[in-house]
Amino acid sequence: EEMQKVKLAQNLSPISGVTIIAKNKNFFEKAGLDVQVVNFTSGKQALEATLGGGTDIATTAEAPVTAAAMAKQPIAFIARMEYSDLKTLASVSSGIRTLSDIKGKRIGMTVGTGGEVYTMALLERAGLTKKDVSIVSLRPQDMAAGISANGIDMMNTWEPYISTAKKALGTQVRQLETKGVYAETFNIVTTQTYLKSNRELMTKFVKAMIDAEKWMKDNPEEAITIVAKTVGMNRDDLAPIWSEYNFKVVLDDMTVSVLKAHAAWRLESGNAPTGAVMPDFSKVIFPDLLKGVAADRVTIKSY
Amino acid sequence: MKSRARMWEMIARWSSLPLLVLIWEIVVRNGMVNPILFPPPTVVAAAFLDYASSGMLMTDLGWSVSRVVIGYLAGAILAILIGLLTGGNRFAAAFFSPVFQMLRPIPPIAFVPIVIVWFGLSELGKWFLVFWGVFFTVWLSVHLGVQRVNDTLIRAARCLGASKRMMLFEVMLPGALPYIFMGLRTAISVSFYTLVAAELAGAFAGIAYRLEVTQQNMQIGHMIAGLIVLGLISTVADKLFGMFSNKVIHWNT
Amino acid sequence: MKSRARMWEMIARWSSLPLLVLIWEIVVRNGMVNPILFPPPTVVAAAFLDYASSGMLMTDLGWSVSRVVIGYLAGAILAILIGLLTGGNRFAAAFFSPVFQMLRPIPPIAFVPIVIVWFGLSELGKWFLVFWGVFFTVWLSVHLGVQRVNDTLIRAARCLGASKRMMLFEVMLPGALPYIFMGLRTAISVSFYTLVAAELAGAFAGIAYRLEVTQQNMQIGHMIAGLIVLGLISTVADKLFGMFSNKVIHWNT
Amino acid sequence: MPFAAKGHIVIDNMRVEFESGNTKTIAVDGVSLDVQPGEFVSIIGPSGCGKSTVLNVIAGFTQASSGKVEVDGKQVHEPGIERGVVFQQYSLFPWMSVRKNVEFGLKTQGMPASKRTTVARTFLGLAGLLAFENHFPDQLSGGMKQRVGIVRALVTSPQILLMDEPFGALDAQTRVVMQEILTNMWQRQRISVLFITHDIEEAIFLSDRVYVMTARPGRIKAELKIPLPRPRTAAMSASPEFLEIRQQLQNLIREESIKAMGTEIATGGMEGLSIQIGPNGPQGKM
Amino acid sequence: MPFAAKGHIVIDNMRVEFESGNTKTIAVDGVSLDVQPGEFVSIIGPSGCGKSTVLNVIAGFTQASSGKVEVDGKQVHEPGIERGVVFQQYSLFPWMSVRKNVEFGLKTQGMPASKRTTVARTFLGLAGLLAFENHFPDQLSGGMKQRVGIVRALVTSPQILLMDEPFGALDAQTRVVMQEILTNMWQRQRISVLFITHDIEEAIFLSDRVYVMTARPGRIKAELKIPLPRPRTAAMSASPEFLEIRQQLQNLIREESIKAMGTEIATGGMEGLSIQIGPNGPQGKM
């Protein structure tokens, strides 16, 4: 049988673990797919490449999804494949021990990403507003340098940047307890037109992802090795944080609530295309495909 | 005869940009590209108005222009001084050139983290990144320009007993001016290239910062509006340089 | 006398880079900066060996050099042709200059998405991004260079009945060569600046791609090793240009 | 028809001004002159009087501020191949070998490469430069550059030759050779020549007519026909006619030069000059 | 002490070669000459024989391939302010006004600005250029540029003046004025002058001694003392001594020029030339 060709725009990072494994352990191949992986350094670029027709499927976080949905782009959200909590590191010299100490401090985060929504949530939890702190936008990879140079007092971002920063700064930083405040999701997204004319192919794709996910659960050590090698990390750097990545191909209420929270932040903060309104995510999420493969993985109760 | 030629020149001058805009509008309207990723001029114009009327444009401009101007001036002045030195003295050239040639191609965006480590998140770091691109561009032009100063003039100056200082500032510098001005004009665009890196390093306003943010938000109209502002600033700067250089370099080689 | 001067020159030439490395090592060893964020030369050397021995270096080099070379050649050749046109013809100048001046400062990184839309993820898009930076840099140098060609020589050529073609290619082009070479040499670093943007757009190998990846993984040693490779390539390219230009431009103005 | 009907220059009441910043220099004013087809006309005049300016206007390099400048009945706007120019300063293409420089004007006329080479080599031979055909202009002496410039203008056989002090950098003997080449070309092809020189004997020896210009702003002070028969020989320069014309021209020029240089001339230039100049100034003085 | 002890040039058995690619040009060979302190020495010779090369070596611009080149007992390596140079081609700084050009050499010696201006203006006045003090070199005629170049070298009062055809672009009368300025300077300050010219009369009129060079590769063919008393007057040029020296020099030069230009000279250069040149070639021919 002829293999079906498909182009996947993938953000090359451990968060794309499921697709990395599916490709490397030949789950795509076994499903009859010839997947050409195109790597990007951000999910935003991966989604843009897909919208522009350069690739067929993208791995991307919620931020580009809400931006595209608000810009009325005909995207089809197929499944979430990973989430991980955003985290906070504070420099010891800043004197921050808990959330209640952050008033007046300088906070590093990346504008427009889930990191900003997370920061707002943290502030809310501490009973503060944006005006009570000063916010500095930095790329995740620049934040450790920012703390080291005493340009910021704390950094809000995702893995692996938290662990690399810890490694670089050692006892100069401490991590705050912020579990469950906000999780960054990583998802599989395509365009509605592509989905319509390639339902069978997409079904195979999702199936292969589920197979990969199961294999990862059963062979964590080998999975770590493969992912570390693919993204160019040291295995020793990835292993300790591996458990922070929650790989599961699902569509659940958390998926919807993260999208909504992010969209709400967009509207509130004005980081939205002109004239945008809260998108109807039931028109963005296409659960039938996943339902057809594994009905138990679709548990959305409401949009 | 002459006034007719001048009329045609005027027409040529004022027709190319509108023509570009027209083609752009037609291409997008005909559905040849996704209008969200590459919106038509009308959408960009609306975004531009929005950008300008919200006051953000002025803020962004203020920050970016100050960063570019400070980094540019520092880079250009130091580059001229060191370029005169390396262009005119072969020991200085032998000493500095290898280092400069190694550092010259390093894209500022690649060492944003290192700049943060060194300079923190202050404006200083941002100036430094602009400085970086401008310095090497202008240095090369001064260095090469000095080496192409007319031999007879250098000989004349030596016979007239010119000191090192007079040689550098009254012979080499003016002699290399045509090249230096070319370097300065090229450095205008380089300074905008480096602004992108500079405003990644902990900025909260600025044209390149806004580019990044609006790109994240898929407000491509706003993004293009920002690019147009860059284009306008650079056009004006280049025009000024052109006028100034025509005035200063009144001779023909 | 002479051989002594030459010896000092050699010493100057071979001392600056080692000196830089030495200062760097001392600064880091003395704990003035965080050695993970800015590792000492020894760590970088180890990373370099690792990079090279893994075979990745050769792969990255192959891809990046091919992108730079193709984008550079395309940009330089077109720029020379159009620069001759705009430099020598005031209608062409009036028509093209406004558009070029508007587009010139736009950092390639800002329109990576648009390039993906237009060119897809093929190598073509990456060549285009390198082309962009090189084209405008070289164009400006040709354009200004042509305008500074000695008047008497242009007059002589006109009296001798030079056709437009001969005027452009046998008078303007050689006359502007000193400027063009300066533009070409500046464009070497610009092409590396734009390589960063090019390799953001769906690359899977390349020096700038590796920079980005190693930066994300906080493998700063590897990152600096990548920068050093950039520096070496550009040094070699510039040396070649320098030798070539000295050979070609054998006259003194 | 032994005489070419073309090559007729007419200048009438011409004025040329140069503006530089806020000052205006009137270079020449009210100049009227003409060169008939096939005629050899020289202009002499004191340094800075506007000779080159007149020539540049005819060549089409400079625009007259007012007045008529016509070549063969057409107002001159720009340079043309029918007007060959030998420049006062060196104007060789530094990136071309001596031979390529000479071939340039032949190439523009579409002459095939091998023929071009033959023509160029022949003329270079005449000018004593064949051994240098592959040298670049930078590698020539001043007089050699000047000769190449002359050869380059001659090979294209223009209808009009405009020559600005073409032999200024040549020694007497080399000059005679170049003059002979020029005279031969001129006689064979009946071209019109406008010739600027500061050598009065040369002007007389070569020309049908000589114009004398006044000091700046340059006007035509006098016009002299040279009635000496052709071909002219070296012996003629001892003839009473020759000597008389020479005397006449010398007197005309002297007056103008003195005007141009100002009053200091009378004093020999140095009396009353009690300035201490340079480190050797004081010791050096008697 | 009326004679400065300085300004002594000695060249012994000097050879200068130019390499260009794979060919080697021997410009001068086996040249020996000297200029005594306070002496006025001229060099004449056919175009391209190596006069400028000799001067450039003394000035320190070109290195001799072999032989001795000493000024005041020291081997020459580089230019120095004690040797003033007037260049064959224009060498004014185009970005400086005429006056600033002249002031340049005074500024290097630390003369205060107001004094510099006075000196420069005085000399410009002598050369008839005061009205042009604020012009830029681009706005001058050829002869005016040359005069500024001469003035610029004179104001610094060097011990040695090296002049390469300094009056080549001047008309007879302007030339006389400049010669007078030069002679006055020379006599007052007893500087040594090495003067290149292709004007034999000028060489006789100005010099204590004249060297004649052979065709390339240049050697010294002859050395003539000029026994005419000083101050020299225009009337002397009709004296039998003058005429005899002139004849002698002319003969020496002619021989060399003919060697330099090759055999074509005899034919007048044009016989046997059956080349059709340019569009007018065929019609133009008889």
Ligand SMILES: Nc1ncnc2c1ncn2[C@@H]1O[C@H](COP(=O)(O)OP(=O)(O)OP(=O)(O)O)[C@@H](O)[C@H]1O
């Ligand atoms: N571009 C210019 N701007 C201003 N003045 C100029 C310019 N060109 C020439 N002049 C002036 O015009 C006058 C005539 O100059 P021109 O070159 O015609 O003299 P010339 O007769 O050829 O002198 P020479 O014999 O010295 O070559 C001079 O006074 C000169 O200063």
Ligand SMILES: Nc1ncnc2c1ncn2[C@@H]1O[C@H](COP(=O)(O)OP(=O)(O)OP(=O)(O)O)[C@@H](O)[C@H]1O
């Ligand atoms: N850079 C060079 N490379 C090669 N040959 C050169 C170079 N400079 C001069 N020559 C040659 O050296 C010879 C002497 O040149 P030089 O300029 O000294 O002649 P000159 O006597 O001053 O002639 P003129 O009276 O024409 O100025 C010439 O044949 C010339 O071609």
Ligand SMILES: [Mg+2]
């Ligand atoms: Mg003139």
Ligand SMILES: [Mg+2]
């Ligand atoms: Mg000479």
